[in-house]
Amino acid sequence: MSTSTEQGSATTTAARRGTTPAGVALVVLAVGQVVSGGLVSVLADSPIMQSDRPGEPAITPLGYAFSIWGLIEVFSLALALWLPWFRRRTDAPGVAVVDALTRALLIVFAGFSVWLVASVVEPAWATLAVFLVMAVGLAAGLRVAVGARSEIAGWSTLGRTLVWGTLGFYAGWSTVAIWLNLTTGLAFSGAPVTGTAGVLGQLAVLAGATATAVVVLRFTGGLLPYAAAVVWALVGASLGAAGAGEPLLVGAAVVGLLVVVAATAVLRLRRGPRRARA
Secondary structure, eight states, rough: OHHHHHHHHHHHHHHTOOOOOHHHHHHHHHHHHHHHHHHHHHHOGGGGOOOOOOOOTTSOOGGGGGGHHHHHHHHHHHHHHHHHHTTSOOOOOHHHHHHHHHHHEEEEEHHHHHHHHHHHHHHTHHHHHHHHHHHHHHHHOOOOOHHHHHHHHHHHHHHHHHHHHHHHHHHHHHHHHHHHHHHHHHTTTTTOOOHHHHHHHHHHHHHHHHHHHHHHHHHSSSSSSHHHHHHHHHHHHHHHHHHHTTTTHHHHHHHHHHHHHHHHHHHHHHHHHTOOOO
């Protein structure tokens, strides 16, 4: 009797650790990020995806900066494939973390493809709205990962790298991109991008992006991939401002960059060498 009970329990446990519909959907959406990004770049005329478009804000990053999406897509796909594989091999606490991460990332990955469609159909404000929804998913994912930091610390190097890398790069770039999308939306709606009003508005955007980044860095304990993506975006913004002949905006972007670097260093030192593994 006990043998059959143990076998039944083992079967139930194995079933719970099997691939879930959410896990399959995450892989499909991760592949969709790669495919849809390529299709939009080749087939669609998306004004928000064009570098040096007329009337753009000075702090719009130069075209090269958007290549970070390639890194984000690769990390996303690798993580989407790794999570179901790991789920079948981990214990109950690990399964709970995997499932929570999967639910959060479903929002993010689905949002990416919707954002690409919005960039073609209504690039002024729809893209910002979609980005905000993606931000909710990213915040949920970071909350799960930070709350389960001790659990994730016991995962393989590959697993830790994929989890923190995907969340960090995605959230870091998105932090700045959301604020820049606000600037772009205002510009598309007729707001000035030059003169005193235009410069002050973009200074406020850079300040908002920097402040948001510091808040997230404090929450994550100085997550390196997050900081790296924010720095990448701010370097792109500073070069964009330099190309537009706006030295004040260049200086503001550089100050924001330095604040992010300093905050990351301080927060990681506070965490200590044993805990600063992400």
